Amino acid sequence: MGKVITGATMSLDGYIAGPDESGFDLLFQWYGNGDVEIPTAGSSAPPIRVSAASAALIKPEWENTGALVVGRYLYDRTGAWGGRHPMDVTTVVLTHRRPDDRPEDDENFVFVTDGIEAAVARARELAGDKNVAVNGGQMARQCLEAGLLDEVGVELVPVVLGAGKTLFGELGGTPVRFEGPTRVVEGTGVTHLRYRVAKPAGDE
Template sequence: MSTVIMHSVMSVDGFIADENDEVGTLHDWYFDGDVPIGGGGGDEYDHSGTGGGVRVSKASAEYVRSTWEQIGTIVMGRTLFDLVNGWEGRPPTGDHVVVVSHRPKPEGWHPEASYHFVDDVTAAIGKARELAGDRSVAVNAGDVGGQILAAGLVDEVAMDVVPVVFGSGKRFFGRVDRQHLLEDPHVVIQGERVLHLRYKVRR
């Protein structure tokens, strides 16, 4: 069964964006390095949807490349889908996307893309696992990610922590309202202007 990994880049005080969904300097490390991260067919990944290829530091490159290559399906909320217009049907990694939303896919939107709109987090993870096969499911952090964690469906939490303090904004874990225990980190990698951490969720 696929491993479900909740992931995002975040500030040291736990925010993935400000109140206006702006990420500020959080993603700068994706483009400030010397090592290009190649995607399928020899193309470079474009995690941001801005059209620029990802180039990370040598310290981050192996971790980022191996993590992205393992992803079969991305699970995202409707807010992020609308913000990036679903990456125009071309996700930054993986072959499939499941969007948690009470609204259907926009009419006529990239019919060729493997995007599936599901209105329940449990059903969304079920569909994502089915599509991912033996690869992992990447859940974007935020409100939807927090709901999936609260439902007991997240196996691991992966954070790329950037040394900036936001003070307020959109929280990594959304509106989770009770304690969840994680194991000690089994990945700790210091990149340039980013710290990669990965924890298993304690059962």
């Protein structure tokens, strides 16, 4: 069985989005500053072009991801990514009520209304032996609080946003310890960091 992971591109002061959902043009410059193309699915996301160092890390991670877990807010905000998530895997959407225009699940989107545990369990079924990636923000916070998260990835970029949204939001049960970094990769305009969630004694 694969791992449950989360991650986000983050400013030096710890924000994955600035005030009023701003700052993405600065946070994601590294998606277009390199020579190696990584194809994307869906009609709303062009291919990304990153440095060779970033691609050597990101491409295998994408290939080893079997399903995603996101919230309804992101699903709506992106317009369902034009029909399929850019990572080209089935996306599990955690929501209070499924969209009226999606009466049934399909290979692109599965809707779960029973909470984060049920959403992750469904994503694990879909992913098989591959990893489940959980979107940052509320989904990542709920996973961490429920003890479901195994690893965290941070793409650290040299910008300060001053305020905004953090990776885990208003996290309860702090402090939470992490082990690592288990990997440090220096890309162009970004430093990739990987951490393991430290499990309580006896849970390994």
